Amino acid sequence: MSKENGVIYRISGPVVTAVGISPRMYEVVRVGDEGLMGEVIELHGDQSVIQVYEETSGIKPGEPVIRTGQTLSVQLGPGLLTQIYDGIQRPLPKLEETMGVFITRGVDADGLDLKRKWEFNAVAKKGDDVSSGQVIGKVQETETIEHRVMVPPNVSGKVKSIKSGTFNITETVCVLDDGTEIAMMQEWPVRHPRPFVQKYAPDVPLITGQRILDFLFPLAKGGTAGIPGPFGSGKTVTQQQLAKWSDAQIVVYIGCGERGNEMTEVLDEFPHLIDPNTNKPLMNRTVMIANTSNMPVAAREASVYTGITIAEYFRDMGYNVALMADSTSRWAEAMREISSRLEEMPGEEGYPAYLSSRLAEFYERAGRVETLSGSDGSVSVIGAVSPPGGDISEPVSQGTLRIVKVFWGLDAGLARQRHFPAINWLNSYSLYPQALDQWYRDNIAPDFPEVRTEISTLLQIESELQEIVQLVGSDALPVDQQLTLEVARMIREFFLQQNAFHDVDTFSDLDLQYHMAKAILSFQEEAKKAIAGGAQLEDVVNVPARTDLMRGRFEKGYEDRISDLVSEMSKQIDASMEAN
Amino acid sequence: MSGKEYRTITDVKGPLVFLNKTEPVSYGEIVQLMLSDGSIKNGQVLDTSDDQVIVQVFEGTASVDRQTGVKFLGDVFKLPVSKGLIGRILDGAGRPRDGGPDIVADEMADIIGAAINPYSRQSPESFIQTGISAIDACTSLVRGQKLPIFSASGLPHNDIALQIARQAKLVDSDDDFVVVFCAMGITAEEYNFFVHDLERTGALENSALFVNLADDPAVERLITPRLALTAAEYLAFEHDYHVLVIYTDMTNYCESLRQIGAAREEVPGRRGYPGYMYTDLAMLYERAGLVKGKKGSITQFPILTMPGDDITHPIPDLSGYITEGQIVISRELHQKGIYPPINVLPSLSRLMNAGIGDGKTREDHKSVSDQLYAAYAQGRELRGLVAIVGEDALNERDLQLLKFADIFEDQFLRQSRDEDRSISEGTLDLAWNLLSNIDTKYLVRLDQKWIDKYHPTEKSSNEEE
Ligand SMILES: Nc1ncnc2c1ncn2[C@@H]1O[C@H](COP(=O)(O)OP(=O)(O)OP(=O)(O)O)[C@@H](O)[C@H]1O
Numbered sequence A: 001m002s003k004e005n006g007v008i009y010r011i012s013g014p015v016v017t018a019v020g021i022s023p024r025m026y027e028v029v030r031v032g033d034e035g036l037m038g039e040v041i042e043l044h045g046d047q048s049v050i051q052v053y054e055e056t057s058g059i060k061p062g063e064p065v066i067r068t069g070q071t072l073s074v075q076l077g078p079g080l081l082t083q084i085y086d087g088i089q090r091p092l093p094k095l096e097e098t099m100g101v102f103i104t105r106g107v108d109a110d111g112l113d114l115k116r117k118w119e120f121n122a123v124a125k126k127g128d129d130v131s132s133g134q135v136i137g138k139v140q141e142t143e144t145i146e147h148r149v150m151v152p153p154n155v156s157g158k159v160k161s162i163k164s165g166t167f168n169i170t171e172t173v174c175v176l177d178d179g180t181e182i183a184m185m186q187e188w189p190v191r192h193p194r195p196f197v198q199k200y201a202p203d204v205p206l207i208t209g210q211r212i213l214d215f216l217f218p219l220a221k222g223g224t225a226g227i228p229g230p231f232g233s234g235k236t237v238t239q240q241q242l243a244k245w246s247d248a249q250i251v252v253y254i255g256c257g258e259r260g261n262e263m264t265e266v267l268d269e270f271p272h273l274i275d276p277n278t279n280k281p282l283m284n285r286t287v288m289i290a291n292t293s294n295m296p297v298a299a300r301e302a303s304v305y306t307g308i309t310i311a312e313y314f315r316d317m318g319y320n321v322a323l324m325a326d327s328t329s330r331w332a333e334a335m336r337e338i339s340s341r342l343e344e345m346p347g348e349e350g351y352p353a354y355l356s357s358r359l360a361e362f363y364e365r366a367g368r369v370e371t372l373s374g375s376d377g378s379v380s381v382i383g384a385v386s387p388p389g390g391d392i393s394e395p396v397s398q399g400t401l402r403i404v405k406v407f408w409g410l411d412a413g414l415a416r417q418r419h420f421p422a423i424n425w426l427n428s429y430s431l432y433p434q435a436l437d438q439w440y441r442d443n444i445a446p447d448f449p450e451v452r453t454e455i456s457t458l459l460q461i462e463s464e465l466q467e468i469v470q471l472v473g474s475d476a477l478p479v480d481q482q483l484t485l486e487v488a489r490m491i492r493e494f495f496l497q498q499n500a501f502h503d504v505d506t507f508s509d510l511d512l513q514y515h516m517a518k519a520i521l522s523f524q525e526e527a528k529k530a531i532a533g534g535a536q537l538e539d540v541v542n543v544p545a546r547t548d549l550m551r552g553r554f555e556k557g558y559e560d561r562i563s564d565l566v567s568e569m570s571k572q573i574d575a576s577m578e579a580n
Numbered sequence B: 001m002s003g004k005e006y007r008t009i010t011d012v013k014g015p016l017v018f019l020n021k022t023e024p025v026s027y028g029e030i031v032q033l034m035l036s037d038g039s040i041k042n043g044q045v046l047d048t049s050d051d052q053v054i055v056q057v058f059e060g061t062a063s064v065d066r067q068t069g070v071k072f073l074g075d076v077f078k079l080p081v082s083k084g085l086i087g088r089i090l091d092g093a094g095r096p097r098d099g100g101p102d103i104v105a106d107e108m109a110d111i112i113g114a115a116i117n118p119y120s121r122q123s124p125e126s127f128i129q130t131g132i133s134a135i136d137a138c139t140s141l142v143r144g145q146k147l148p149i150f151s152a153s154g155l156p157h158n159d160i161a162l163q164i165a166r167q168a169k170l171v172d173s174d175d176d177f178v179v180v181f182c183a184m185g186i187t188a189e190e191y192n193f194f195v196h197d198l199e200r201t202g203a204l205e206n207s208a209l210f211v212n213l214a215d216d217p218a219v220e221r222l223i224t225p226r227l228a229l230t231a232a233e234y235l236a237f238e239h240d241y242h243v244l245v246i247y248t249d250m251t252n253y254c255e256s257l258r259q260i261g262a263a264r265e266e267v268p269g270r271r272g273y274p275g276y277m278y279t280d281l282a283m284l285y286e287r288a289g290l291v292k293g294k295k296g297s298i299t300q301f302p303i304l305t306m307p308g309d310d311i312t313h314p315i316p317d318l319s320g321y322i323t324e325g326q327i328v329i330s331r332e333l334h335q336k337g338i339y340p341p342i343n344v345l346p347s348l349s350r351l352m353n354a355g356i357g358d359g360k361t362r363e364d365h366k367s368v369s370d371q372l373y374a375a376y377a378q379g380r381e382l383r384g385l386v387a388i389v390g391e392d393a394l395n396e397r398d399l400q401l402l403k404f405a406d407i408f409e410d411q412f413l414r415q416s417r418d419e420d421r422s423i424s425e426g427t428l429d430l431a432w433n434l435l436s437n438i439d440t441k442y443l444v445r446l447d448q449k450w451i452d453k454y455h456p457t458e459k460s461s462n463e464e465e
């Protein structure tokens, strides 16, 4: 294709209009004397409207616009893990090398290091029939993750030659009969979902180590969750907790229009945190996308697609991938800003009319699938939502809640009481428990679902009792109801509250979660007996062993001691009856 | 630099001027308008095409007519920067306001400011002691943080900002702060208050002031903070200064933003503010921080007054979504006569954990802070209950907590405007003294080891007696 050259007609913020070219929709173009990267987002008579991924000040009408013939794509291959990218897959460390600490413009950077050599181990053999998605070789990309090199989409044939050895990612490692050459790197246009054979219903939980999430509102591997909440309620901390402790094999973390320091924190912390599943630094399985609030909005719009495409790529290797997007509201706002520059007819609150379909398309890219190579892989998507004023009646929250299967509702009131994670247990929900219950019975405890129901029922009853307490005070309640309140308080303070910044409390495995829940129920049972036998509620509640049980969770080795602590508590409660 | 003057204005609308038949003009270019009376106004290109250019005029468009000459200066807005900015007072567009000479530029810096590469940032973690107990104990500030003051009209946010500016120090070094002060649409009286105080304490020589007052052009306010932050970046990252940027009042800034949006007939976001206000504010707030390989830092204290005392109003709301916490000033405490009337409950410092503890402030800091917070929160809640059911319905624990809330406000929050409390003896020891009014068995947030070490009457040494 001959390169057509056009010129800039108009510039309005991140949106540039060009004349003299007729590109395809979503084609990447180079804008202005500095060759800034942009993407065609509207064709309008002889005008092409372009969103530009870099700052546009100082650019003039009349400067050139050049077609590239490519659509916005990411480079996929060994070298993705541990990397941190901007919204259009430029490695931030590379940008630092060329630009210094401030991001200036007009600099291109490959998403992957094209020179670096990797040890490629062929698994396909000469004469094999291979088709797209099939794994033909392996590369130990990081200490813990094996990168599975796949036949690129739309390619198939008989292997003519394939060789193991040390190669860079553009060198040919495999040739097919028809002469097609395959290298370790492939490209994929970010706005298109990658293909798979079929979707399965998720039936395995994504275990996060966060008690309220795993126990009350679980997410399945391949599932979708939304976390809406006002500022300061814990969206980022929750997402980071998931990035740290969830039992996904690959984590893609997108900082979309949020703070720079939060990304720095992840960069500082992850190399030193040990993954409880592999005992190796968490960084090994992580890819980060950071397009902070002050970086160009068009690249923010793209960041979400860049991230999910990378996630799908690892899914296609047969991995369980978890993707966090913080915050999808900033992504929606980027859409809104671009849309208003295009003078499109606005929908609700100025958002474009296609907002909800974009949200749906994005979450649709999650799922557990049979990959093209016949293995099982998943992408779980967890999106933070930042509703103005914390009011979730707004379009982004509503659009999200219509799609996602898990709702972790953060609550300003709880955050203000420093009850963390500030997830409201009364209005949050998960639609997965039914599909997952069998897994819990088989893998944790046969009565796991029943214990969960008991715990959530107690919380429900508490909220009803609280209404009465607000009017008359708790002393006016009968003693059994006062006990219920104490038990519910124990659920809240001992079980639901979990300090993300405490070395030990930050993570509880599912077994421990179950035992903690059982401990609460045995407190309830023992206390009931003791009170029936004449003990005072006050004495029962204040037995020192209960405090020990509750405080013990902050100490290492708690899982080994919890059953002793529970028996000691029972003994003391028993004794409180005799004391009377 | 092109010097051609155009007289092709077609439309004037609010602060915007529309003209056509120009040479190609760049986006963001600065513009001069020559009025028939010989006066000059300044502006900036907001939209540019072959057919039409839209200019936002900082001084407003009064007296602009179709004969007004328009010159494009061939460059985006730049501020002359040098160390000579320190000790100077400039107006809202960066011109001397103190009668002094023009700034001799070492460099012309683009005021939009490029984004710091997130990979190049360094995590803020050095505690700044403000000497104000409520802040130091409960919402600790660290160097490189952006921590706004959410206030409302008639509250003493200026006193608090000044007290912080006066007292702020690092506990582990004696590097001083340079203050960059940015006024946006505040009254002359407020401004004089700031200047006098800075003069009185000798801080003025260590400050750079950018001043747009209430009767200065409203649109100019959109560039004033950018000038201030450009100066701050230069001082911090070229000359290793630790810069404290105080800007007030962000609410006026946002009003100007809304005015431009309305004049452009943009589809408004919530309550008439532009849909891009989040991004626009982020372009200011994110200019705080520390970067690798540079010694200096930028710490930001934006002050904003919440319209109608409403924290969900878009101005505080969008700010809160960007900044690293907030200090909330309470009308209720102010009316009780408490200074500084900081309500610690909705206040938050998100970087606090990184800046406190052993080796930074004191090992018990986190515990004490959590306990103060919990006890005060419960005490305040009980006030509500007592109003309905009376004190008789309270048990011993509740009575103690109720009383604690009063003591906390009266002795911990309350301090005088020049009282500079040190973190250890001044603030944390005071906290322990006040907490000792509550039985230790109710102080569940305090680790036993800290009780043994710091509790005034339960210290291990006391037990031995
Ligand atoms: N699980 C937790 N454990 C302890 N503290 C928490 C937890 N979750 C949140 N916090 C506290 O709440 C603060 C705010 O949390 P976070 O930054 O996640 O809020 P956010 O919802 O992402 O806000 P924003 O929308 O402004 O980004 C944290 O700095 C921390 O102090």
Ligand SMILES: [Mg+2]
Pocket (backbone or CB within 6 Å): A235, A236, A237, A258, A326
């Ligand atoms: Mg956040």
